[in-house]
Amino acid sequence: MDFGAVIANSIREIKGHPVRSFLTMFGIILGISSLVAMNAVVKGMENGLKEALIEMGGMDKFEIGEEDELPDYQAHLGDQIPGLTMADVYALQASAPLLSQITPAVEMSRWNSRLSVRHEGRFARPYRLYGTWPSYMELEDHHVQHGRMFNDIDEEMANSVCVISTGIRDDLFGSPESTGEEVIPVGRTIFINDMPFEIIGMFQHYETETERKERLERMRLIREGKIKAPSNGSISRQGSFIYRLKNNSIFIPLRTMLIKFMSSKSEEPEPVQRIDTINVRVPDLESLDASIQQARNVLMITHRGIEDFSFRTEEDMAEEVQLTIRNYRVSGAVIAGIALVVGGVGIMNIMLASISERIREIGICKAVGATDAAVFNQILIESIFLSIIGGIIGLAASQAVIALISSLTPTDNTPEVTGASLIFALCSSVMVGILSGIYPGLKASRFSPMEALKYE
């Protein structure tokens, strides 16, 4: 039978009851849009994870941190915890040959301490101030674009020098977008907690390829005067978290940090000097487990058997994120699934209502030669049609849902709608249409012409 005629009939049915049809499609719209939106959010998170793994400079490393919670059997030793000290660093250097690079670090952040950074009345809002050894740059894959990184001499002399990232520059000296030119503040002096520091280097601006293109385009438009320059807009606080972190950091030599901020008085860092983390690079991923074991053995001795330290690998981090992603995906699938089922039930309900309304018409069609199959097809195609239209509206609505999700929970990762998810969503809506059309279709087709014609 003629497909065009069936479609025409379906359109007529929907046009005949626009409100009812829309209400029917609502479940599908909801289901499809949440399906697509969830997919996009999850995809964005995965992208962010991949970016982060690359930006964090590889997996062949681990971080030793302090662990406040002792294992149960050591709980009574809580007042004796030694904490991570420089002694641990020296011990690891001496006794853990598998570790190819050992970098201690002390971190101050806006959140755990008073941290003010100022230059001529302007203030910066760094995510963190890091006191560490130059080797830390490799661990986090930093690149100094202007000036230089501090070196062993700066460390030795505890010089008051710092290397900043572009976000700090934006805050203190203005962003390229607001000033119209790239300010390179190497040689200037800024005040960190009222102590003068000379800027000796600035990192490159960390961003994705798309962000870079967008930024350059924006710059071009500003230069051509097509759009207004932001008064003090910092582009460094955009993008995924890993980029924001790297773009809003200040690095100073470890000893400088210890002396100026940790009230260490001695010239030589004492072995008892507390530090926050020890960052370890291993020769390759295969030796990661063995390296951790080696480090544990050493630290168990220096810590007199008290396990107040923990190891964190990039894998741990990736697993955490992946778990979050999985949770999102599962809950997204459940929400979308429920909405689709509800939508399917809605369509089935409407189709049943519609056929009992149209039984006479069905009888007339049968009287002039419609077979059971033709009636079944008509109902089925109408149902598929309804759910496809719902699906298409849902695809459009998903943009709104994505915007809503992004505004409610400003994640670090821009959601990405993939073609595969669109196709999957459309197929789901077709499936829903088929499943919810079968029963009404069978019911309609089973009426004998006489039964249908006499139906009141």
Next chain:
Amino acid sequence: MALVELRGVTKIYDLGGEKIHALAGVDLDIESGEFTSIVGPSGSGKSTLMHILGCLDTPTGGAMSIDGIRVEKARPKELARIRNRKIGFVFQFFNLLPRLTVQQNVELPLIYMGYSAARRRERAMEVLGLVEMDNRSRHRPSQLSGGQQQRVAIARALVNEPRIIFADEPTGNLDSNTGEKILQLFHELHAGGRTLVLVTHDPDIAGLTPRRIEIRDGRIADEVDTRLVRGTEQSRFALTRDDRDAVGDSPREA
């Protein structure tokens, strides 16, 4: 073999214990080109018979064939095909689809015959011309008078070039003037060689058809065939079925 043959056709409605013998054994032959009217009191089984003839309903017992095809054991799909290709049905209440235009209503049987949209349109306009409704092809049934609606319904019954047209009280819902015009149309169709069966309450209408069958209590009670009494204008001179049986020259006993 006659175009339509019924042998001992019964229809029993089972209403939870109580059985209603709507048809209690009907033997009937309809030849191609005949114009037959069926009369009888209300509840006598005229509509039931028409529905079975039109393959809209299946008999409880007996045998029936249309155009050589056995109907009583046919599957729903075959019945649909017979309704589609061989039969045109005109109802008392027109039974047009309210949301379709006149033209789309007439095209409906052709859709199930697999005609292309262009051929459907052409053919529909052709039969609409025949019933003089081609100028209203874009209207909807609700915008037409009863007589016009019935014309459209007749066009729909004609559109598939059926072997036989059944009409169950086609004028029952029309005033006598309009009804007369519809009947005139039927007579024209008959003159054009078409086979028609018509149910009516009106003895005047029945009096004008060449063949008359009277149904009482689900049985054929009387039959008049004016062709057997050629030259006689008044039906009371016509041979009844019983007379024919008596002289043994009924063509249907062959």
